[in-house]
Amino acid sequence: MSEQTHFVEIRHAQKSFGSLEVLKDISLNVERGQIVGIIGSSGSGKSTLLRAINDLDPLTGGEIWLDGVQVNKTLPHRQYEKHINEMRQQVGMVFQHFNLFPHMTARENVTMAPKLLKGLSQADADKLAEEQLDKVGMLERIDYYPSQLSGGQKQRVAIARALAMKPKLMLFDEATSALDPELVEEVNMVMKKLAEEHMTMIIVTHEMDFAASVCDRVLFMDKGVVVEEGPPSVLFKNPTQDRTREFLRKHIEGAS
Amino acid sequence: MDIDLMLKVYPFFLEAAWVTILLSVLTAILGLICGTLGAAARLSRFAVLRFLGAAYVSLFRGTPALIQLFILYFGGPQIGIQLDAFEAGVIGLGINAGAYMTETIRGAIIAIDKGQREAARTLGLSSWQATYKVILPQAARLMVRPLGVNLNMLIKATALVAAIAVVELTYTAQRYIGSTYKPFEMFLLAGVLYMIIIYVVGRGVAWLDRKVQIT
Numbered sequence: 001m002s003e004q005t006h007f008v009e010i011r012h013a014q015k016s017f018g019s020l021e022v023l024k025d026i027s028l029n030v031e032r033g034q035i036v037g038i039i040g041s042s043g044s045g046k047s048t049l050l051r052a053i054n055d056l057d058p059l060t061g062g063e064i065w066l067d068g069v070q071v072n073k074t075l076p077h078r079q080y081e082k083h084i085n086e087m088r089q090q091v092g093m094v095f096q097h098f099n100l101f102p103h104m105t106a107r108e109n110v111t112m113a114p115k116l117l118k119g120l121s122q123a124d125a126d127k128l129a130e131e132q133l134d135k136v137g138m139l140e141r142i143d144y145y146p147s148q149l150s151g152g153q154k155q156r157v158a159i160a161r162a163l164a165m166k167p168k169l170m171l172f173d174e175a176t177s178a179l180d181p182e183l184v185e186e187v188n189m190v191m192k193k194l195a196e197e198h199m200t201m202i203i204v205t206h207e208m209d210f211a212a213s214v215c216d217r218v219l220f221m222d223k224g225v226v227v228e229e230g231p232p233s234v235l236f237k238n239p240t241q242d243r244t245r246e247f248l249r250k251h252i253e254g255a256s
Numbered sequence: 257m258d259i260d261l262m263l264k265v266y267p268f269f270l271e272a273a274w275v276t277i278l279l280s281v282l283t284a285i286l287g288l289i290c291g292t293l294g295a296a297a298r299l300s301r302f303a304v305l306r307f308l309g310a311a312y313v314s315l316f317r318g319t320p321a322l323i324q325l326f327i328l329y330f331g332g333p334q335i336g337i338q339l340d341a342f343e344a345g346v347i348g349l350g351i352n353a354g355a356y357m358t359e360t361i362r363g364a365i366i367a368i369d370k371g372q373r374e375a376a377r378t379l380g381l382s383s384w385q386a387t388y389k390v391i392l393p394q395a396a397r398l399m400v401r402p403l404g405v406n407l408n409m410l411i412k413a414t415a416l417v418a419a420i421a422v423v424e425l426t427y428t429a430q431r432y433i434g435s436t437y438k439p440f441e442m443f444l445l446a447g448v449l450y451m452i453i454i455y456v457v458g459r460g461v462a463w464l465d466r467k468v469q470i471t
Binding site for chain 2: 054056081086088089092093095099101103112113116145147161165
């Protein structure tokens with residue numbers, strides 16, 4: 001259809017489960033190198049929106065574009081699978097519950113996809129694993145299984161696994177929500193490091209302080225719509241909408 | 257109890273035990289093949305295959321294995337299927353065991369957290385790549401014990417083929433009762449040999465289960 005002008009472009013995203021509409025006509029643009037935070041209470045649709053970007057939760061209406069290519073285009077099953085696998089290789093995703101592969105060591109978790117999909121040799125894959133695990137401070141645990149790691153360590157390995165595919169875009173789905181409070185910081189540090197390297201990131205989070213410190217822009221979602229968006233300095237300090245104020249008041253009181 | 261008689265006929269029982277073992281091995285192999293296909297069908301994205309898989313399971317778990325054997329062996333010739341007793345035994349029991357194994361294999365696969373498949377797909381793996389790299393290696397570990405139970409049941413079910421005159425342990429016991437009139441000794445001897453087979457297999461399964469667990 002029309003030319004895409006933004007790095008990530010979400011056009012009129014709509015999603016229903018039966019009669020329940022969880023995303024109502026959401027449009028959003030993200031530029032290369034931008035870091036966008038999405039906040040909102042559970043059930044607001046923020047995770048669904050994030051998961052629509054790599055088609056884990058397909059939209060029922062609207063379009064997702066990444067770097068000039070439509071992600072959710074209509075194709076026959078086989079062609080679509082091929083297309084979406086190529087798209088997903090360019091988008092890293094980090095989950096709340098890590099979803100590390102428990103039967104593989106940290107090294108194997110990181111190297112499995114690059115070996116399988118990009119045909120890396122074992123030597124190149126090992127080098128890649130060392131690089132990526134070093135970056136997240138997990139080089140010493142390279143041959144540990146996930147069950148031998150703490151939550152924060154697991155999440156750092158999961159980030160390394162996603163980065164090993166050299167993605168253009170990283171999606172974080174409440175990456176620190178399942179962690180004990182004392183383990184949150186080590187994961188936040190890794191994400192900050194990525195921010196400094198100008199990785200494009202979309203971050204669904206419950207942590208207002210973190211969102212305020214790393215995001216260029218924050219969206220507040222409620223009941224399937226973006227209620228308000230802006231730079232964190234504006235959205236957190238001077239929200240214009242009642243619903244945003246309400247949410248922030250509860251959340252900041254709840255946190256302290 | 258006539259120990260002398262038991263010692264005298266023991267070698268013939270041992271020979272019959274090998275038939276039981278061969279029958280069990282072949283049945284287990286066929287059962288695993290049917291179970292794998294059955295589970296694949298039940299988990300297919302095509303409704304027709306899911307229906308066929310479910311129909312297979314409910315048909316073969318919902319009727320006595322003995323009736324299935326009788327239909328195959330005695331009823332088969334009427335519809336042009338000519339099998340000797342041993343072949344009918346293996347095929348009948350194998351298809352029957354496959355119905356139980358279908359559910360075991362399917363159960364292990366769906367027990368794997370859906371986040372595992374999502375993580376694999378997110379990296380760009382195809383559905384099949386996610387299945388064989390991520391899901392199956394984990395599901396296989398979960399399958400060992402319940403498949404061991406299936407195997408245990410299947411070994412005991414081989415006694416049914418005595419009814420179509422396959423010369424395995426149970427049939428041999430019955431035959432010697434005909435000539436010795438000592439059912440207690442003969443069935444006891446058969447029972448002990450079954451127990452030894454099942455004990456060894458059980459230990460093997462337990463060993464395999466320990467070996468495949470993730471550290």
